[in-house]
Amino acid sequence: MANVLVIGxxxxxxxQAVVKLLDAGHKVKAPVRSPDKLADIKNDNFTVVEQDLEKDFSQHFDDVDTVIFTAGSGGSTGPEKTLLIDLWAARNAVNYAKESNVTTFIMVSSIGxxxxxxxxxxxxxxLVAKHMADEHLKNSGLHYIILRPGSLLNEPGTHLVSTEVPTDKNKAVIPREDVATALVEATSRVDDTNVILHLFKGDTPIAHIF
Incomplete structure (x- = not known):
């Protein structure tokens, strides 16, 4: 069991990752702008705190084993929010994790x-924001796992993926649920080597890629 901080x-x-982490027996803390959006998740191992990622959120990293950063500004916002969330909040999270001696940092990045x-x-x-956040993590000295999924689909996961970038761009896709499952598997990974993995629909069980 790990103490996991899920940002985003x-x-x-x-x-979906929060629910799957709790089902796997992990303790989860979630700093979010709108706690009411998680009110339907009832679990004694789940802690929700109100937090704006554009402000100091360093206090949430105490006693954390693993940080998962899956926050994003969203497709309806402009470059300003992309800069502040996808890059700067990610950069701050990496710094806070290092200051708190977090064991593993898992970053949800993107193909490209x-x-x-x-x-x-x-x-x-x-993509530039994601690239710079990834580079900051890679240079931080933290143990990291960077996941770069393809275009995200709102359909049930298959628990099967490929880590090879397909030549056909139409096949560079993956259900969001499978990315969430990959985050749970990454949390339980015992190998401490750093890794960057692409994620697409495929034939390999998610557990086997870690």
């Missing part, structure tokens, strides 16, 4: 974040 717990991936210049898309500012 009200998001579509984050909330490895080389934003290679992507001709209107979401390039988002």
């Amino acid at each position: 717990a009200t998001g579509q991936i984050g909330k 974040a490895g080389d934003p210049d290679a992507v001709d898309s209107e979401i390039k500012p988002y």
Whole structure:
């Protein structure tokens, strides 16, 4: 059992990850702007605290084993919020985790974040923010797991993935539920080597990629 801090717990991936982490027996803490969005999750091992990620949230990292960062500004916001949440809040979370001697930091990134210049898309500012957050984590000295899922789908997960980037862009997709499952499996990973993994629909059980 781990003490897990989930940053971004009200998001579509984050909330599913919280439920799955609790089902797996972990203790979960979630600092969120709107606690009422998690009111339907009832578990003695779940703590919700009200928190704005644009302010100091360092106090939530005490006694935490694993940090999961899956917060995002959302598709309806502009570059300003992308900068403040996807980059700056992620950067701050990494710094707070290091100061608190957190064991593992798991970052939900994105396909394309490895080389934003290679992507001709209107979401390039988002990919740049993700790239810089990933680089900060990689250079932090923390043990890290970076997940770079493809385009996200709102459909049931299959618990089967591929970590190979498909040549057909139409196949570079994955259900949000499978990303949430991957976060739980990553939390239980015993290998302490750092890793960056892409995630797409595939044929390999999620547990086997860690």
